[in-house]
Amino acid sequence: MSETMVRRIGLSLGADLCWVISYEEILRRLNLNIPTPNGSIRFETDRVTIEPFEIHQPCKYDVVVDRLNHWYHTSREWIKKAILMDDLYVLNNPWSIQSMEKHTTYCAMAKLGMPIPRTWLIPPKAYEPQPDLQVTLERYAKFFDLAAIGDQLGYPSYLKPYDGGAWRGVSRIDNSDGLKAAYDSSGKSLMHLQKGIDGFDLFVRCIGLGPQFHIVKYDPTAALHDRYTMSRDFVTPEEAQLLRDMTMTINSFFGWEFNSCEAIRKDGQWHLIDFANACPDSQVTSLHFHFPWLVIANLKWSLFLAATKKKFRKTLDWDPYYKVLEDKSNFSERLTGYAAIGHERMATAEFQEFCDRHLPHIDQIAFDFFHSDQAKHAIKLKVATLFPAHEVDSFTELFFERVKAWYR
Ligand SMILES: Nc1ncnc2c1ncn2[C@@H]1O[C@H](COP(=O)(O)OP(=O)(O)OP(=O)(O)O)[C@@H](O)[C@H]1O
């Protein structure tokens, strides 16, 4: 007897709007019915609601694409419960998001030989009052010479939070007076002081979604809606491979299947400055031209996970990476080895086969959607939440044109 199985994908969301509507609508238009030996698999998706839960309560989802758990604790605990109790697969590993700040990622990747700028961690300027604070600091906190650290690192440098995001508290430092002023106003934040890579000729963000990677030329000096540039062909095939392998290493190491890596090229050398971004910007208002790539990559990966019931890796298991570090002597061989672990963990070959066999029509369906009034309306909804009323129509038009330009 033939059996129809339903796989459920939950979208755990905050302010996201446009990619969600695009994802849901393209999935609806795909109208998938994937044959299995005993029947077929269909897919349902809905938006995860926030409510009290008991730990034995079943979870109806096979896969959750999560956009909340880096800051919203109820969702994070629900996701952790569902992984442990119900074998949920989630993007991204919630324990790793909770515990791996930017600083940990610098340390871990520096150890693997990745090009990370020299980085100091500086104790905070101010503290939350705590009963044992005074005695701890009096006994053990050493007076330090911040200017000496700054001079040793050289200028420019960047003072930025150890757990940063959204450019909060990031200052470019040009001399010791500037360093003192920035540190004095850093409050209770634990800060990095990082060597600045000045005079670079290229800045990129490499976005990873499962084993799919997309490299965008990034302009940090532009207005928000122009930072993701529409340039093409700005890296050589060898550089693209290097960036993909570095991002795959980072993402598989930390269990982040949706993450982006910021890299700067200076004098032909790449430097990784920020790659703890496990909830990457997904808004059409930032990504515009690149938005179709993101929505399609997200669909492909989550459908593959749901259809194959891929087992979620609960623990990170770093030993294989350290084995590669030990066994190989040069960075290029090591990187190939690290990335191979990632491809194995993310089942790249199986994923490719799944897409070829079951999703050959996804690009055409996405094309039709992204040229539709429905897509334009979804863009407008997002624009209306961020732009003043008199700019909504013109920015909607701009982003819609850029989305369509992706296909030209
Ligand atoms: N070492 C560095 N060398 C050169 N520029 C840097 C360096 N560190 C930070 N910057 C600049 O400061 C910006 C913000 O720094 P960073 O990316 O570390 O912070 P963030 O708060 O995580 O930002 P986001 O949320 O946009 O990723 C970078 O995009 C880059 O322009």
Ligand SMILES: [Mg+2]
């Ligand atoms: Mg950054």
